[in-house]
Amino acid sequence: MSATTLSVRNLTKTIKKHKVIKGISFELKEGEVFGFLGPNGAGKTTTIRMLVGLIRPTSGTIEICGYDVKKNFTKAMANLGCIVENPELYPYLSGTDNLLHFARMLPSVDAKRIAEVVDMVKLTERIDDKVKTYSLGMRQRLGIAQALLNRPKVLILDEPTNGLDPAGIRQMRVFIRELAEKEGLSVLVSSHLLSEIQLLCDRVAIITKGNIITVDTVESLLSSQEQAIWQLDPSVKGREILESLTEVTTLDDGYMVTPYDSTQIPKWNAALVHAGVQVLQLNRKIPVLEDLFLQLTDTGGAHIE
Amino acid sequence: MNNLILNEMMKLVARKRLLVIGAIVGILVILFTFAQYKEVQTQREKLGSDDWRASLQQQIIDMQNRLGSSRISDDWREQIQVSVQQLQFYLDQDINPSEPGAVTFVRMFIENSSDLFIPLLIMIVASDLVSSEHTLGSVKLLLTRPVKRWRILLSKYITLLMATSLIVAMTGLLSYGLSGIVFGYHGWNAPIITGFLVDGGDVDTSSIRLISQWKFVLMDFGLVWFVAVVVGTLAFMLSVLIRSTAASMGVMLAALISGAILNNMVSSWESAKYLFMVNLKLTNYLNGVAPPITGMTLFSSMSVLLVWWAAALVLSFFVFTRQDVY
Structure with a gap:
C-alpha cells in the first residue's frame, strides 16, 4: 500500500450562509492520477481552491504530505504544485523570468532545476520570449513547468487540457501519466472532458451540489454499469x-x-x-x-x- | 524577503511604469520651465528693467489693488494680506524671494506638485500593485507558493516605498537638470525666510529665520516624500480592498481632487481637518501660507496623515492575509 499524500476530511465551506461544500472527504495515494468530476457549479473549483490555500475552509482539514494547510501553510505548500484554472503567468515577462520569479519564492531551486523543467515540458526554444507571444498550449506547458519547480509530491491541475488541440491533449495525457508512474507524483485532475478523465485517471470522484457521490476506480465504476x-x-x-x-x-x-x-x-x-x-x-x-x-x-x- | 522584493522590482521594471513616470515629469518640467521663462520676459518688458525689487514692488501694488475691490471673500482677503506682508518683509530685508536659478525652480516645482502631481505619479505605481495580480489571475500562483501571505504583501509595500523614493528623487533631479539649461544651475545658497506665524490676516515675524535655499529645498523634499508615502499607502490599501485597478484609481483620484477643491472652501467646517486630503500641502507651513482651516499646524497635519497611514497599513495586511481568493 503506497503512502497517502493528500488527505481531505469533512471539508465544508459556507459562503454567505449558503453551504457550498457539504462535507467532502477523500484521499490521494502516491503515484495515482485522481479525477475530479462534476457539473458546473458543483463545487469543484471551490474545493480545489481550498486545497491550495486560496480559500479558507469553514470546517474540516486538508493535509498535504502530513502537513495541515491551515496550520502549517508553508510546509504544506512546499510539497504542492498547482495550476488553478488557466496558468495565469505574467504576460509582460519572458518564460525564463516567470520561472525565475516563482523559483525565488521556493526554498531551493537553482538555475539547473529551471533548465530541467523547461526541458521536461519541451519549451527550450521559446523560453526567452515574452509570455504574451505564447500560444495557449505553450502557456499551459509553462504553467506545468512552474508547478514542477519545487519537485512537488502532489500536483493539482484544474482543467489541464482546456483549450488544447487533440495532439496537445494527447501529449498532456502522456506527460501526466509519466509523472505519476515514473516520478511517483499524486496528480489531482479536474476536467469536464469525461473521455479525458476516463483515459487518464486511476480513480475518480464524482461531485455534485457540494457532495461527493461516489469515489471509485474507473474500471469498477464502468463495469457496474x-x-x-x-x-x-x-x-x-x-x-x-x-x-x-x-x-x-x-x-x-x-x-x-x-x-x-x-x-x-x-x-x-x-x-x-x-x-x-x-x-x-x-x-x-x-x-x-x-x-x-x-x-x-x-x-x-x-x-x- | 530580498528575493520577493527582487520579484516585485522585476515586474515593476518590466512594465516600464517608472519610465512612463519619468517621461511625464520630464515633459511637465520642460513645459513649466518655458512658462517661467516667458513670464520673466514679459515682466521685464512691462517694467523696463530686470531688477527684482521693481517687480516685487509691482506685485505688492497689484495685490493691494485687489484688496481694494469689494467683491473678494474674507478668506481670500486674509490670504492676500498675508502675502503682501510677507513680500514687504522680503523687500525690507532686501532678499529676493525667487532668486532666479534651477534651485529656485526645483523649490517652486516641488512645492506646487506636492498635493496633486506627485500623489498622482505615486498612484500610477501603487494602485495596481496588488489589484493587477487579481486582474491577471497571477495572484493564484503567488499565493499558493510556500510563502506566507503577509510576507508577499510586505515585499510589495517595500517595493512601493522604494518606488516612491525613486519618483520623488527623479522629480527633483529632472526639474534641476532640465530647468538649469535655461536658468543656470545656481541658487543653492540664496537666503530664504521661513518661520512666519500666520494668525488670521496678520503675519507675526518674531520667530522668522533666514536659511540657505538648499536647506529649505531639503526640508521641502522631506515633507513631499512623507506626503507621497501616505498617499501611496492609501492607494495601496485601495488596491488590496478593490480588486479592480480602474476602480481603485478612480476612488483615489476622486479623493485627491476633492481635497484640492475642499482646501478652498472648508475654512468654516472645522472637523474637515481630519480628512487626509486637506492636509497634503505640508510645504505651505514652511512658506507661511495660511492653512485652509485655522488651527492647523505642521504638527497636526503630520499627525493626521500618520494616523491615516497606520490605519491603511493595518487594514491592508488584515484583509490581504484573510481574504478568500476566487
Whole structure:
C-alpha cells in the first residue's frame, strides 16, 4: 500500500450562509492520477481552491504530505504544485523570468532545476520570449513547468487540457501519466472532458451540489454499469418474456436494454428462443463515463434537494 | 524577503511604469520651465528693467489693488494680506524671494506638485500593485507558493516605498537638470525666510529665520516624500480592498481632487481637518501660507496623515492575509 499524500476530511465551506461544500472527504495515494468530476457549479473549483490555500475552509482539514494547510501553510505548500484554472503567468515577462520569479519564492531551486523543467515540458526554444507571444498550449506547458519547480509530491491541475488541440491533449495525457508512474507524483485532475478523465485517471470522484457521490476506480465504476442491448422479433412478446426475468427499459427505436450479467445472458437468450422469439441483435455495451456521469449527477442531485 | 522584493522590482521594471513616470515629469518640467521663462520676459518688458525689487514692488501694488475691490471673500482677503506682508518683509530685508536659478525652480516645482502631481505619479505605481495580480489571475500562483501571505504583501509595500523614493528623487533631479539649461544651475545658497506665524490676516515675524535655499529645498523634499508615502499607502490599501485597478484609481483620484477643491472652501467646517486630503500641502507651513482651516499646524497635519497611514497599513495586511481568493 503506497503512502497517502493528500488527505481531505469533512471539508465544508459556507459562503454567505449558503453551504457550498457539504462535507467532502477523500484521499490521494502516491503515484495515482485522481479525477475530479462534476457539473458546473458543483463545487469543484471551490474545493480545489481550498486545497491550495486560496480559500479558507469553514470546517474540516486538508493535509498535504502530513502537513495541515491551515496550520502549517508553508510546509504544506512546499510539497504542492498547482495550476488553478488557466496558468495565469505574467504576460509582460519572458518564460525564463516567470520561472525565475516563482523559483525565488521556493526554498531551493537553482538555475539547473529551471533548465530541467523547461526541458521536461519541451519549451527550450521559446523560453526567452515574452509570455504574451505564447500560444495557449505553450502557456499551459509553462504553467506545468512552474508547478514542477519545487519537485512537488502532489500536483493539482484544474482543467489541464482546456483549450488544447487533440495532439496537445494527447501529449498532456502522456506527460501526466509519466509523472505519476515514473516520478511517483499524486496528480489531482479536474476536467469536464469525461473521455479525458476516463483515459487518464486511476480513480475518480464524482461531485455534485457540494457532495461527493461516489469515489471509485474507473474500471469498477464502468463495469457496474454494463448493459446488454437487444433487438427482438416480435418485440412485444419478447419484452414480456424479458420483463419476467429482469429489468427492461425500451428505447424509442424499439431496442431493449437490460443489465449485462455474463451468467444470466445465455439463460435469457435460451428462454427467448424457446418461446419462438428471434434474437436479431444482442450487444454488450460498455458505457462511457459520460453516461454514468449524467446518470449519477441527475439522480444524485434530485434527492439532495 | 530580498528575493520577493527582487520579484516585485522585476515586474515593476518590466512594465516600464517608472519610465512612463519619468517621461511625464520630464515633459511637465520642460513645459513649466518655458512658462517661467516667458513670464520673466514679459515682466521685464512691462517694467523696463530686470531688477527684482521693481517687480516685487509691482506685485505688492497689484495685490493691494485687489484688496481694494469689494467683491473678494474674507478668506481670500486674509490670504492676500498675508502675502503682501510677507513680500514687504522680503523687500525690507532686501532678499529676493525667487532668486532666479534651477534651485529656485526645483523649490517652486516641488512645492506646487506636492498635493496633486506627485500623489498622482505615486498612484500610477501603487494602485495596481496588488489589484493587477487579481486582474491577471497571477495572484493564484503567488499565493499558493510556500510563502506566507503577509510576507508577499510586505515585499510589495517595500517595493512601493522604494518606488516612491525613486519618483520623488527623479522629480527633483529632472526639474534641476532640465530647468538649469535655461536658468543656470545656481541658487543653492540664496537666503530664504521661513518661520512666519500666520494668525488670521496678520503675519507675526518674531520667530522668522533666514536659511540657505538648499536647506529649505531639503526640508521641502522631506515633507513631499512623507506626503507621497501616505498617499501611496492609501492607494495601496485601495488596491488590496478593490480588486479592480480602474476602480481603485478612480476612488483615489476622486479623493485627491476633492481635497484640492475642499482646501478652498472648508475654512468654516472645522472637523474637515481630519480628512487626509486637506492636509497634503505640508510645504505651505514652511512658506507661511495660511492653512485652509485655522488651527492647523505642521504638527497636526503630520499627525493626521500618520494616523491615516497606520490605519491603511493595518487594514491592508488584515484583509490581504484573510481574504478568500476566487
